Amino acid sequence: MLIAFVVLYLVVTIAIGLWAAKRVHDSKDYVVAGRSLPLYMNTATVFATWFGAETVLSVSAEYAKNGLGGVIADPFGSSFCLVIVALFFARAFYRMDLLTIGDFYRKRYNRPIEIVTSVVITFSYLGWTSAQMTALGLAFSTLSNGAIPLPLGIVLGAAVVLGYTVWGGMWSVALTDLFQSVMIIIGVTLVAWVVGDMAGGAGKVIAAAAEAGKFDFWPKGGAKEWLAFGTAWLTLAIGSVPQQDIFQRVTSAKDEKTAVRGTLLGGVVYFSFAFVPIFIVYAGLLIAPSLASYLSAEDAREMQKLL
Known part of the structure; x- marks a missing residue:
């Protein structure tokens, strides 16, 4: 039954992506959705840009292992990146009326700089x-009880995402992001409710995390630990500002105010909701303490199996 729902979800996602392609009539429609996304769609696509399988699996497992300080890069750094873009860059980006971040470097400098920075940004992804x-891919493999090997799961996931993205560009991305955001918020919230209740309630889960020191945020140690902590935050908070995905979502908004508000709201919603999978994982550890053995594994994919 679970596999059937997953397949249905994928089919609906693909259908929405292909249907959205009907709105594409020129390069501006394809790259920035005709600069016409309303606030709710712009917020959803900003949120969905950051909230993905990595947030659900890796960030939550990292918190369960290292506490709040272990997730300084994501969601703290990534969320602050969106806030920084909204407050200091969104208006300027939108007024330039460009299609890609590479266009900015060409306009500000020259064609060779555009090519070099575009290549570097591509590799950074x-x-x-x-x-x-x-x-x-791990989600596919786990849900199928190993019937879908991890490599095949990765290929399937990439094929689905690339398929509708290439077909309909930003319009496909925006509409599928909206659908996926709604499904994520509803689904993960329901799971958190059920799992939290099984663990004895949200209060018990939070108290257990506090007692275990999982709310310790600042690094303990000397300059080395503080440098690693600060670097992890800066990598996403500042390093992700000049990136195509954020630039594209800012410039896809219907107007300048929407670009600012959508980016800011997307960052706030992401920061708030990123802690829901974290709650689920820690509640799961209270329900089945034996799952903690996954946290000692060197392979991060073993930690992700907590979910």
Whole structure:
């Protein structure tokens, strides 16, 4: 039954993506959805840009292992990145009326700089994209009880995402992001409610996490620990500002105010909701303490099996 629902979800997602392609008539429609996304869609696509399989699986497992300080990069750094973009860059980006972040470098400098920065930005996505695809493949493999091997799961996930994205561009991304955001918020909230109740209630889960020191945020140690802590935050908070995905969502809004508000709301919603999977994992540890053995595994994919 669970597999059937997963398949249905994928089919609906693909159908929405293909249907959205009907709205594409020129390059502006394809790349920035004709600069016409209303606030709710702009917020949803900003939220969905950050909230993916990596947030659900990796961030929650990292918190269960290292506490609040272990997730300084994500969701803290990634959320602050969106707030920084909204407050300091969104208006400027939108007024430029450009299609890609590479266009900015060409306009500000020259064509060679555009090419170099575009190549560098493309390569910078490899690690993040690999993490997302691996987590998605792991979800397929786990839900199928191993019937779908991890490599095949990664290929299937990539094929689905690439399929509707290439077909309909930003319109497909925006509409599927909206659908997925609604499903994520409803589904994960229901799971948190059920699992929290099984663990004895939200209060008990939070109290157990506090007692175990999982709310300790600041690093303990010397300069090395503080440097690693600050670097992890800066990598996403500042390093992700000049990225195509954020730039594209800012410039896809219907107007300047929507660009600012959508990015800011997306960041706030993401930061708030990223802690729901964290709650689920920690509640799961209270229900079945034996799951804690996964946290000692060197392979991060073993930690992700907590979910």
